[in-house]
Amino acid sequence: MTVTQAPPPLPMRDKARDRTAEAAAREGVGGLSPMLTRLAAERATGVLVREGGALYLAGGLVLHAESPYAPGIGTLLTAGGVLPAEEWWRAAGIAGDLPGTARLLLAGGRLTPAALEICHLHALYDAAYFALAPSSSPGRFHYGPAPDADGPLPAVPVAAVEREVLRRRALLHRLWPDALLDGVPLLRSTPVAAPGVTTRQAAVLSLADGVRTAPDIALAQGRRVFPTLVEVRRLAAAGLLGTPPPPGAASPPSELPDVDPHIALLKRVRDALEAL
Amino acid sequence: MPGIDECLLEAMRLPGARGAALVDWTSGLALGVVGEFPGGDAEAAAADVAELARLAAEQPAFAVAPAGDPGPGGPGSTGAADDADPSVEDVIVSNRDGYHLLRFVPAAFDSGAVLHLWLGRAEGNLALARIRLGEMAGRLVLG
DSSP, X not given: OOOOOOOOOOOOOOHHXXXXXXXXXXXXXXXXXXXXXXXXXXXXXXXXXXXXXXEEEXXXXXXXXXXXXXXXXXXXXXXXXXXXXXXXXXXXXXXXXHHHHHHXXXXXXXXXXXXXXXXXXXXXXXXXXXXXXXXXXXXXXEEOXXXXXXXXXXXXXXXXXXXXXXXXXXXXXXXXXXXXXGTSOOEEXXXXXXXXXXXHHHHHHHHOBSSOOHHHHHHHHTOOHHHHHHHHHHXXXXXSEXXXXXXXXOOGGGOSGGGSHHHHHHHHHXXXXXHO | OOOHXXXXXXXXXXXXXXXXXXXXXXXXXXXXXXXXXXXXXXXXXXXXXXXXXXXXXXOGGGSOOOTTOSOTTSTTOOOOGGGGSOSOOEEEEEOSSEEEEEEEOOXXXXXXXXXXXXXXXXXXOHHHHHHXXXXXXXXXXXX
16 A cells, blocks of 8 residues: 655745845845944944945945946046046046046036936946945944035935945846856856847957956946946856856866756756855 | 936926936936836836836847948957947837836946936827937937
8 A cells, every 4th residue: 555645845935034135125224234324324424445445425425435346437437438538637636536526527518417427326336336245354434524515426325325235236146146256257158059149248258358357347348347247147147158267177178068068058057046 | 518307307397297217227226316206116117217228228129230230249249339329219118198218318438328208198298208308318418
């Protein structure tokens, strides 16, 4: 006689935990940086320096953000040919600070206010993404003098910046759940049935040489870093981009198992499932 | 020369305008918002606008065919510097209730900006709004 046993229950996702994480992401209180939350609450003025970059704060607002991984407003404006680099640096040299530089360029009529605002917001959010990335060392805060109130560049509430950073993390995670790709050298891989790529993606692929990281590629193009991160994740999901093998490993062309597209595909599926 | 908010307020003066936003279509971030937002959630609306704009901008079928080239988007296509601007100018969505106009903002830098105007169906004048929004988008960054 056969006894049918009830199959073991399938593992369930912890929906409560997922919901809490989602709610936290929505509220903008996801423990991005407890220090930042505290500084915003006390409306401190100064610079918060973290491993991935710095946030300039005043009265609960983020005035500006910088990161070595994100091209700044000057790079964005000059690389696209909107402004000759000498002109940017001359203005920066005379003014000494970012709002002053912006004011000089506006007064010179070389830029529309909207162009400056758009570039500034892009640079701010891109740098904030890296500045608020998980870090191993604690941040430091340097109190500073209050900036002039009527600067030409828009400031953003701290909570809005936190929410946007979390939204961007979630967006990238949905595309391809491997946050390491934000900072490691990238190498294009050669799948057998390569899907078509957009011009932007082709430009990213052509610069992925096994040495450059995603921020390096953005800098080389004079482009914003976040769209580059998006393209890198999409290309990784398509199997067109990966990380080079560690130096000790066999050189990639002689590595037999990866040549079989089915195995490469299965590996990608496995990696994606494991990363969920 | 206008800033983002002045441009959006100008768009709101068009007949039937219910809401206007400047959205970064590469990230889904709302760079500026004025008036109502479809669904009542500015962030969600901006993300939806970005999704639609990205689709329109990236599909080879909607790109301007370059002379003597089979089309962009193939694996062999080279990264030209002129792709910061998509060749699509605008996207129009209509429903029983209103019109949505998405207008890509031409810029020499990597702006990724798209103007979104929401018009009420009864009062909105789609043809007029399309022309005006095009002018505003052109002035916004290029001056």
